[in-house]
Amino acid sequence: MPKAAQPTPFQLFERVVIGLYDGGVLSPAVLERVAGGFAHTGMEWDGALDVTAVDGRSLHEVVVLTMLPGDALQSVFDSFASVIEHIAGASRAPATKKARGARETRPRARASNKTGANEAAGADDLLTQLSDSAPPDKRRRAKAPSAPTRSGGFNPLLNAAPPRSKKA
Numbered sequence: 001m002p003k004a005a006q007p008t009p010f011q012l013f014e015r016v017v018i019g020l021y022d023g024g025v026l027s028p029a030v031l032e033r034v035a036g037g038f039a040h041t042g043m044e045w046d047g048a049l050d051v052t053a054v055d056g057r058s059l060h061e062v063v064v065l066t067m068l069p070g071d072a073l074q075s076v077f078d079s080f081a082s083v084i085e086h087i088a089g090a091s092r093a094p095a096t097k098k099a100r101g102a103r104e105t106r107p108r109a110r111a112s113n114k115t116g117a118n119e120a121a122g123a124d125d126l127l128t129q130l131s132d133s134a135p136p137d138k139r140r141r142a143k144a145p146s147a148p149t150r151s152g153g154f155n156p157l158l159n160a161a162p163p164r165s166k167k168a
Contacts, residue, residue, distance in 0.1 A: 010047030013038045014059045018051045021062045031066050032087050039088030045081070 007015075016034055020026040049058050057065070060080040061073060067083045 008047060009038055009041045009043035010045065011050060013043070014047070014049065014051050017059055017062060018053050021057075021066070022054050026062070026066055028067055031063065035063075035084060035087040039084075045084050045088075 013034070017026065017031065020030060020034070049060070052058055053062055058076075060076045063083055064071060064073065064076055064079040067087075068079060071079055
């Protein structure tokens with residue numbers, strides 16, 4: 001009876017990460033621990049992709065979406081390589097033709113220049129909102145800071161009195 005081929009460390013890493021992603025427990029901290037554990041094996045990070053998640057995402061897309069949630073999925077393999085280099089401290093080996101063919105299984109969505117300009121303007125608006133500063137072209141009245149409102153919750157120190165002393 002022939003023995004089954006032993007999976008490579010990359011295949012094991014792929015199965016573990018996709019399983020955690022499908023289970024809904026993959027967070028950046030968990031992914032960092034898993035990738036750090038596999039980094040000590042000296043594995044080659046450019047392996048062919050075999051497993052996809054339930055929603056059809058590849059390992060590279062799952063890692064990029066987990067570690068870089070705001071990043072567009074245009075250069076998935078490059079983003080994956082930079083995340084792995086950061087986590088594992090491994091330098092990226094030159095990709096083989098087989099790995100290059102395997103890394104692009106789904107067509108990329110090309111963004112036009114208008115989309116890039118809209119994203120840049122949206123990022124500036126978000127930055128302005130987060131910094132809580134008014135845009136320089138609009139004049140607003142300076143609001144006086146309002147007094148903090150009291151909550152109607154229970155306060156054990158309100159109307160507190162010292163304990164009664166025992167009279168003998």
